[in-house]
Amino acid sequence: MQNNSGTIKVIVVDDEPLARKGLRYRLEEHKDIEIITECSTGQEAVHAIMTHLPDVVFLDIQMPELNGFQVVAELKKTLTTLPIILFVTAYDAYAIKAFEIHALDYLLKPADDERIAEALDRVRASLKQQNQSEQSDKLINLVAGYTGQSATDVLEKLANDEPVESSPYSDTMAIKDGSEVTRVPVDSILWIDAAGDYMCVHAKEGMHIMRKTMKELEKELNPNVFVRVHRSAIVNINFVKKMVSHVSGEYHLILQNETELKVSRSHRDKVKAAMHS
Known part of the structure; x- marks a missing residue:
């Protein structure tokens, strides 16, 4: 989840050093982006993502041994919430499969500045929506716990502008x-x-x-x-x-x-x- 400073933590995964360098160069143009590490293999990526829990992963699809789709499959075995996945590849044939596993975006190499900026705008919007949803859920559950009512009942009363009364039960x-x-x-x-x-x-x-x-x-x-x-x-x-x-x-x-x-x-x-x- 995005931290309070507004910095977006990113991991770049690609087996090609030049591709990583080019993407890093473009991402560094955006002040709210922090590249916390880079990976050259799928195995490195799985370990790094589970260790650092980034907000976003720029993930190459075609890699030896463990490809981008397999990386996501491995993460799903352990993580309940995945980071935002942006697939990066030289081939557009993978686009349909990428969106089937809920990737936020799909970038064709070499992605130019405008395309990177567009993808990052989608990332920011998605993270903002996640944060608002999480804060709303926390607030609803807090009110529910205080009042002794279910979260569903609290939501319904708030939607109808009805008062949410405190609980008669001791804590x-x-x-x-x-x-x-x-x-x-x-x-x-x-x-x-x-x-x-x-x-x-x-x-x-x-x-x-x-x-x-x-x-x-x-x-x-x-x-x-x-x-x-x-x-x-x-x-x-x-x-x-x-x-x-x-x-x-x-x-x-x-x-x-x-x-x-x-x-x-x-x-x-x-x-x-x-x-x-």
């Missing part, structure tokens, strides 16, 4: 252990399950035991975040990685820490709805 849970009281941040709780007359509160920092009923806990916790998955368990939906079905027809939740919890038939639809809200 900490007081757990008494003998003469001590521990205040556990609610957003650190992964799940809660019943053990006889006690509740086991599984939080990031460890497990806590408290004497309270499941119904009492449900009243204290935000139902948009904490969902009942079966008779004796409540899950923080923000820590759910996925829901899987087994051959037996049972559904299970896999949490981010790989804990697996069964979802009862009566709560299945509610859990699915919470995961998609």
Whole structure:
């Protein structure tokens, strides 16, 4: 992602030294461009991109051993978000495939100053849109967390100029252990399950035991975040990685820490709805 200084971090990848030199010369004419490294092979490119996480990669397609398309394929195995890819090649036969893998632009060698400038304008517009989208998402999620409402509900209310009210739910849970009281941040709780007359509160920092009923806990916790998955368990939906079905027809939740919890038939639809809200 583009840093706060407005500098666009670039990696140039080409197996031809003269091609790299020519592109570097043209890019250096633009004050907001910082070339952080250059690579002459696909393997070097994969390592450099994963190490430096640039905003943009000018990527040659035809290279020995690992070509430009294969570089992108390797990156997709590890990175959840790819940098902006600008393919550079001497052949226009690759254009369709380049855009099929969502390249922002496709430059034919030798690209002149005007064509480079045009590509960089597209890069700037794309990065600006990404930054605005990311900031908007962060703000919406922040408001959602504060109000106890889902991000979808917050967006809908903002769109309709409706007030977004604060949450009636506490952001900490007081757990008494003998003469001590521990205040556990609610957003650190992964799940809660019943053990006889006690509740086991599984939080990031460890497990806590408290004497309270499941119904009492449900009243204290935000139902948009904490969902009942079966008779004796409540899950923080923000820590759910996925829901899987087994051959037996049972559904299970896999949490981010790989804990697996069964979802009862009566709560299945509610859990699915919470995961998609």
